[in-house]
Each structure stands twice: as C-alpha cells, then as structure tokens.
Amino acid sequence: MLRKSHKIKFIFLFYWILLLYILSALIWWYVALSRQNDQMTSYKIALLKNDSSFEKGYNSIIEDKKRKTAQYIGEGSIFLLLITVGAIFLFKAIHKQLRISKQQQDFMIAITHELKTPIAVTKLNLETLQRRKLDELQEKKLISNSIEENNRMNDLCSNLLLSSQMEGDGYQIIFEKFNFTDLVRNCVDDFSKRFPQKNILLVDHEESFINGDIFLIKIVVNNLIDNSVKYTPKESDVKLSVFKHRDKIELHVADRGPGISDKDKREVFKKFYRTDSTKKTKGTGLGLFLVEKIIKLHKGIVYIRDNPPAGANFVIQLKRID
Numbered sequence: 001m002l003r004k005s006h007k008i009k010f011i012f013l014f015y016w017i018l019l020l021y022i023l024s025a026l027i028w029w030y031v032a033l034s035r036q037n038d039q040m041t042s043y044k045i046a047l048l049k050n051d052s053s054f055e056k057g058y059n060s061i062i063e064d065k066k067r068k069t070a071q072y073i074g075e076g077s078i079f080l081l082l083i084t085v086g087a088i089f090l091f092k093a094i095h096k097q098l099r100i101s102k103q104q105q106d107f108m109i110a111i112t113h114e115l116k117t118p119i120a121v122t123k124l125n126l127e128t129l130q131r132r133k134l135d136e137l138q139e140k141k142l143i144s145n146s147i148e149e150n151n152r153m154n155d156l157c158s159n160l161l162l163s164s165q166m167e168g169d170g171y172q173i174i175f176e177k178f179n180f181t182d183l184v185r186n187c188v189d190d191f192s193k194r195f196p197q198k199n200i201l202l203v204d205h206e207e208s209f210i211n212g213d214i215f216l217i218k219i220v221v222n223n224l225i226d227n228s229v230k231y232t233p234k235e236s237d238v239k240l241s242v243f244k245h246r247d248k249i250e251l252h253v254a255d256r257g258p259g260i261s262d263k264d265k266r267e268v269f270k271k272f273y274r275t276d277s278t279k280k281t282k283g284t285g286l287g288l289f290l291v292e293k294i295i296k297l298h299k300g301i302v303y304i305r306d307n308p309p310a311g312a313n314f315v316i317q318l319k320r321i322d
Contacts, residue, residue, distance in 0.1 A: 012094050019087050026079060033072050041065045118149035148194055155222065159286045162219065163271070166293055173213045173297060177321060180210045180217070180249055181242050187221045188240060191229065198229055204241040208249045209322040216294045217318075223287040224253040224314050231257030232311070249320040256311040265304045291316075 041061055048057045125142040128134070134142070165171040188202045210217075228238045236256035243250055260268060267273050269292040291314075295302045300318040307313040 009098070012098065015090060015094060019083075022083055023080075026076060026083070030072055030076050034069065037065055037068050037072070118153040121149045122146045151194060155226070158219070159223070159290060162216075163286050163290060166290070173216065175211050175213060177209055177211050178214050179207065180251075180318070180320070181205050181207045183214065183218055184221055184240060184242050184251060187218065187225060191222075191225050195229055197234055198232065199237040200225065200229065200240075201237055202240045202242070204243060206243045206249075207322075208242070208244055208320045210249060210298075210318050211321050212298045212318065213294075216297070220291050220294050220316065221251070223291050224251075224316075227287055228253050228255035228257065228312075228314070231255055233257075236311075244320065245317070247319060248317045251316045251318075252313055253315075254307045254311060254313040256307070259306060259310055260304055260312045268304070269302070 041064075044061045045058060048061070125146045129139060129142055162171065185202055185205070188200055191198075191200050225238065225240070232238050232255040238256075239252075239254045241250075241252040241254075269288050271286065271289040273289075292302050295316055295318070298318055300316060302314065302316045305313040305315060
C-alpha cells in the first residue's frame with residue numbers, strides 16, 4: 001500500500017512537470033510563429049517598395065498577416081482548451097487516487113487495531129480464567145467483557161462483509177412488512193445490556209410499520225447507536241426517538257459527543273472517511289457509509305443536525321405503510 005502511494009505521488013509530480021513542459025512548448029510555438037509571420041510580412045513589404053501598386057499590395061500583406069495571427073491564436077486557444085480540460089480531468093483522477101490511497105492506509109491501520117484488540121482482550125481474559133481461581137463476580141465480569149469484545153468483532157466483520165457484498169451487488173434485498181419501532185426498541189435493549197455504563201434511552205416512540213429488509217435496517221440502527229455510544233461521555237445520554245411525520249417514520253439518534261462540523265456533515269457518509277476529531281477513537285469509517293447506502297436502497301434519506309449545546313443528531317426518514 002505504501003509503495004502504491006509513493007508511485008502515485010511520483011506520477012503526480014511527473015504530471016506537473018509534463019504539463020509545464022507542454023504549456024511552455026505551446027507558448028514557444030506561438031512566439032516563434034508570430035516572429036516568423038512578422039519577418040515574412042517585412043520581407044514582402046520590402047519587395048513592394050518599387051511596385052506601382054504598393055498601397056494595394058501593402059493592404060493585402062497586412063490582411064494576410066492578421067489572418068495568420070488569428071489562425072495561430074485560434075489554433076493555440078483550442079489546443080490550450082484541450083490541454084486544460086485534460087489536465088483538470090487528470091488532476092482530479094490522480095487526486096482521487098491519492099485520497100483513496102490515504103483512506104485505505106488509514107483503514108488498514110484501523111482494521112488491524114480493531115481486530116487485534118478484541119482478540120487480545122478475549123485471550124487475556126480466558127488465560128486469566130484458566131490460570132487463576134477467581135470469585136464468581138470476577139468470573140462474570142471477565143466473561144461479560146469477552147462477550148462484549150466478541151460482539152464488537154462480529155459487528156465489524158458483518159460491516160466488512162456487507163460493504164463488500166453491496167458494492168459488488170452481491171446482496172439480495174428481501175422486503176417485508178415489520179414493526180420498525182419494535183426493531184429500534186430491541187436494538188436499544190441490546191446495547192443497554194452490552195454497555196451498562198452508558199445511558200441509552202428510547203425517550204419517545206410511536207408504533208409504526210415499514211416495508212424493508214429487517215437485517216439491513218437493524219444494521220442501520222445498530223451502527224447509529226454504536227457511533228453515538230463511542231463519542232458520548234459516560235455521564236451523558238444517547239437518546240433515540242421514533243415518531244411519525246406525514247407519510248414517513250423518523251428515527252432520531254442524538255448524542256452529546258464532540259459534534260460534527262458543517263463541512264463534515266456530508267463527508268462522514270463516505271467510505272473510510274473519519275473526521276479529525278474521531279481518528280483517535282475506535283472505528284473503520286464503514287458504519288455511516290453503510291447507513292447511507294442502506295437507507296438509499298430503501299428510498300429514504302439520512303442527514304445530521306446539531307444537538308445543542310453539544311453533540312450530533314442523526315436523522316433517518318423512511319416511508320411508513322401503516
């Protein structure tokens with residue numbers, strides 16, 4: 001991956017050198033042709049000095065000079081336009097590759113850390129249980145911690161697999177009618193058990209049904225809750241609300257984390273993207289990418305609001321059928 005990044009940077013440097021050379025050659029070409037045109041004009045005028053029709057010939061020579069100058073400018077402008085369009089297109093393509101390369105490097109670092117941490121924690125807990133005789137409360141704590149780490153690794157693997165399947169059109173969506181509010185309630189209960197130190201609350205809810213893929217919608221809700229849990233301080237709440245809005249059902253997931261800047265509100269849904277304030281926190285940049293992709297497949301929308309005085313409020317809208 002590192003060699004690929006260096007290679008792309010070398011291509012980027014070569015691109016700028018080549019572009020400067022082409023522009024310099026274009027300018028030199030125009031200057032050389034203009035000088036040649038001036039010289040030929042002067043030579044033709046010199047030949048006319050002893051000609052009785054000097055004025056008529058002079059006007060013809062000047063017109064010819066202007067025509068050739070216009071020709072050079074026209075051809076040069078078209079050539080410059082083609083070079084500019086090609087240069088912009090190539091610049092964007094190379095810049096995109098550099099950005100993707102950087103994101104992939106960050107992703108590989110994050111994914112390695114995300115996989116190694118639960119494995120190391122689970123191994124340590126099991127070795128402790130094997131080698132030491134602990135009281136029942138300590139054993140339960142170690143087992144609970146191991147299960148939590150295992151669940152986190154399972155969620156990560158599910159996101160990786162689903163991301164690959166959806167990008168390759170390998171996932172077959174199954175639409176069916178189900179109670180959306182019940183699904184959210186179950187997700188909240190599950191996270192409350194996994195993170196008893198966090199306050200995850202379903203504060204407002206209206207019963208409503210939607211037509212969708214239960215597995216995918218559950219991933220959406222889980223990813224949004226998981227995202228909010230990661231960035232919310234222990235003493236603060238993660239609040240979920242489900243309510244009807246015209247022919248839509250809305251889910252709000254509000255946290256008290258660092259919040260998301262206006263610039264990043266759209267960027268965070270891109271694959272592997274992580275804001276500067278979240279790079280030190282566990283994550284791969286796949287969760288919100290999958291959220292938007294799944295919601296779009298269900299003809300819904302997802303967006304982010306501020307949650308004054310601090311934090312973010314993720315909102316999804318889906319069509320309800322009740």
